[in-house]
Amino acid sequence: MSTSSAPPSAKPPMRDALVAAAFRLFLERGYEQTTVDDIVALAGVGRRSFFRYFPSKEDVVFPDHESCLAEMTAFLAEGREEHEPVRRVCDAARLVLRMYAENPTFSVQRYRLTKEVPGLRAYELSVVWRYERALAGYLRRRFAGEPDGTLRADVVAAAVVAAHNNALRSWLRSDGRGDPGTAVDHALDHVQSAFGRPRTDRGAPQLPRAEGPEDVVVLVSRRDAPLWRVVQQLESALGRG
Template sequence: MSQPVKSARTPRSSRASSPDGESAGSRRAAAQRLSMRRKLAAAAMELFASKGYEATTVDEIAAAAGVARRTFFRHFRSKEEAIFPDHDDTLVRAEAVLEAAPPHENPLDTVCRGVKEVLRMYAGSPAVSVERYRLTRQVPALREAEIASVARYERLFTRYLLGHFDERATRDGDDDPLLAEVAASAVVTAHNHVLRRWLRAGGQGDVEAQLDHAFAIVRETFSASIMGVGRPGGERGPAATASVEGEVLVTVARTDAPLEQVMRTIEQALKKR
């Protein structure tokens, strides 16, 4: 929310926006909003841990955070939402990754990059994430709120994959929507599997490397079906192909193909020898 203009002679520099169109006032307001949400979340988690979820009231959470009850409800609709302060902002960041994807990138790779925004939210505060995981395992209402949040990500990624299938493939049937949903679910499931294992280990270890390994399995399973997908206005066909002819590996790649994708294509071809 931008700051009110005090007069018509307000210096132009004070109203300037960043290159992406977001004003400095908007960024400050977003930062203040997130800071208050996290403050309320910390108070809620502490009370849930000490008093129990059922015995804790919204008034007590607000008082522990040093704010009024109405302030709490400006940020959360219920007390179970209070321990998930970052999901809304993370969903926006994940969507921004999808919207800014380069035309040559495999849509499945784009979705994997979007899911990483969710992982980084948890990995940014390991101790908080581990405690939140413990609470959600104990309180069904918190678990349901977490499941609802995960479903929002899954819907976002499914819509994205549905929008980047080759329309020509639908002439032979109606499998594209099914494949999009299954692929999006696989990416989210891989993320959740790695995240839960990391949380059960107390937030120890390189969780992003573990997720990359899980994504490699998902890509190997689904990329062949989605490789020919193109974005509107983008090129059709795979960015890279590889085949083994005797003792020779033949690779054909577009000049704009990401090196990582080319190397992955070569690796997959060698495994099939």
């Protein structure tokens, strides 16, 4: 959709200067009222330099998503058979959080801008969609051949993105105060416990375990108890709550 033609490591100072100039103008005049010419004039570079790093004015608002998407894709590609799949996509989502948390001021400014400008909101939705498809693609490979594999992959990917964004947006709304990591971990644990396999499951998913603890859990439940409450009870009995 929008790939920077320059590698991330090429002349980062000029790229950073363009982002800084753009955001200063967006905050002073508004996004719509700022042109690419205004940005390059303030940064002291030519138009061609701008378009070398950013295909459009929208892209300068999200300067780090392409590299974060590439990092996420690489992280998922490095996943091995013994990685529990849902945990792996939760960890991949944490890469996005890290990008936001590295620069709270910038992240909060962008959050406000994105809320105000419909075009940026649409751009952000397409970025989020690409993260979600990266996670779903990994899970589809991991769940290949299993019953409802693509369905489960799509549902888990969407749940991970929703949980991550729920915690991230709370942090952004609080003006980026404190560490968002705890809230994101809590949100992702929620998804992990709904869909994931336990951490101790080291073997291939469908094979019976050859060794391991043999202790059992006995759970007694009223037949009409809400399922979510039974699962809660079960998780706590299994020590995974």
